[in-house]
Amino acid sequence: MSGIRVKICGLKRKKDVENCLELKVDILGFVVEYPLHVPWNLRRDEAAALVRMVHPPQQSCIVTGGTPDKIIDLALYLRPSLVQLHYRETIEETVRIAAELQKHHIGVIKAIPPAKEERISQFGTADIKAVVKMLCQTGIRALLVDPRMPANASAAGMRPDISLCRKIIGLSSKPIIIAGGINAENVAAIIRQTGACCIDVMTGVERRPGVKDKNLLIRLLEASRRPFLLVSGFPFYEERRNLQI
16 A cells, blocks of 8 residues: 555445455544444454454454443453544543553544544643643554544544644644545545545445445555655654554
């Protein structure tokens, strides 16, 4: 992928997982037992067979939320490569989950909400610099910058906050994943504008929620390779692009 890592999320069908594996998508994401109703949600028994299809070097990731006990239990049941915390987990809960799952070689990704009130609730401060520093001192593997959060979990038409993405990428010592309405038409511009090394795509390769389109997926993967040389001018890009999630 020429340095740009791609995560395809919201996978629900075996055929879509097979397509992602064939096309060498880096990270395959499954929304499992998310606390709110979203069209991509799977039960753990539904997710189990799909997660088992993914083998190194490709990674599986479950996107979930809730209490530490529930998340840890779910992760140990499914044994994905990664767990993405995308609900209202506090810094203390994130530390506990990451420490426990690290024992089982399962990495944790934590989403940074764009809303100030959500950051205050989860981290005790709305200040981005403080939040990034706090999270980089935990045992998590990566941070996610995503306009999607509990308040708009099923919303469509969202776009990444380019300024926020650039700021967090510049501050973080850990890999940053960016998300939000990314598709084949805008991915090159978003990578150029942010210097991102990893993108997370869900609705941008769908015909309808939970049904991926292989042609859209191919176009996205092809387009994500093009801007690589152009973003290498970012002062923080070269040292970040080889960080492994």
